[in-house]
Amino acid sequence: MKIGITGISAFVGYHLAKELVKKGEEVIGFSRSKGEIEKELNSSRFQFVSGDITDFHCLEDALKDTSLIYHLSAVSSERLCKGDVRRSFKVNVEGTINVLELARRNRIKVIYASSGAVYPPSSKAHCEEEAGFCGGFYAISKLTAEKYCELYHRNFDTPFVILRFSRIYGQGMKRNPIYDLFKAIKEKEEVKFYESLDSCYDFIYVKDVVKALLLAQGRDWENQIVNISSGKGILLKELVQEVEQIIGERLSVRVLEHKKSTDVLDNRKAESLGWRPEYSLKEGLKEMIGKQ
Incomplete structure (x- = not known):
């Protein structure tokens, strides 16, 4: 299977690509900068393509032949989103729409990396149904992107999985x-x-995150929103x-x-899925x- 990963140069993308290549999958990594990833992976089954998630045609050229896209690309903190609100919207929301539009046109499944930031403050562990506007630029961009995943599925039957991660280390x-x-x-x-x-x-180790990303390929996970946390x-x-x-x-x-x-984050739904x-x-x- 040919698999695309956006945001490949970030640390979760690297760990995921490494595991996929080890399993014999063909991986295309898409990111603005490659860092040391090509040297680290050093495999004929891995290809890096430099590009911006906000450029649809560049994204399409890179990933149109994949059957699955892990969408990890994001401006990934409140501080960074607040520092450049327009850029964070373009990357986190418009970038996700680009991935979904590519998926719609080519019948590609999308596994979207979201965040526990979409939940309002609470002293209790959050269940998946509790997401809502909670006042942050990062949170609203991730929640909006999630809604587009659901809209594309409802209107175009584009398959998705949304994984909301706690704090990954x-x-x-x-x-x-x-x-x-x-x-x-x-x-x-x-x-x-x-x-x-x-x-x-709530901290979750990156190897457990990769395990969840791999399991999310399964049919039972399709069109689900799932917390991944300790x-x-x-x-x-x-x-x-x-x-x-x-x-x-x-x-x-x-x-x-x-x-x-x-x-x-409450992880009982993920546990029920294996x-x-x-x-x-x-x-x-x-x-x-x-x-x-």
Whole structure:
């Protein structure tokens, strides 16, 4: 099977492509920049195409012969979306419409990477039915893109899967509190957090994310919206203690902003479809530290 991946140069795209190639699939990666991915994969079954997700004809030329597209391309944080609202809309919404239009014309299935950001604030774990406008530029762009997936299916019978991820961590990540921790450890500096140590987050290891992306090819997942998460929250102060225990040393922590939030996703629907996380947070952190 020939599979397309948009946003291939980001860390989830790389891990996904690596696993697909290992399974013998032919993969076409589409992104504005390739970074080190061609050198890292180094396989005749992988092809990189440079292009912008907002350019439909470029996207079409690259991926029209695929039978499945993993749409991972995005401006992927509130800070970046707020910093350039027009660009984030073009990438996250218009870019998704480009992928869906390509899929409609060529009978391609789309697996869309969404986010737990689409849920309003709550102290409880979010179920899939609870998504709604919650005031952020990133959140509304992802939720709008989801609605277009549903509209294309309803009007043109374009098959889709929407996976809403909690906070993904792993080799190659560029943001989130675990990234802040590992960056500080590597550079032997104090840890800087931009939220209260009483904030509670749901972290999911990238290998479990890839497993979900692969399972989402199955018929049972088609036209479904599914949370992919650990289903468990951990306070940032507990996360720091967990890492300290693993590395055997105390960390100096400075909180730059004292806003407190809770972000946990219910994963029971994913479990009913045959997916469950294989890595506990401690196991994922240990594997990452072993590769430092």
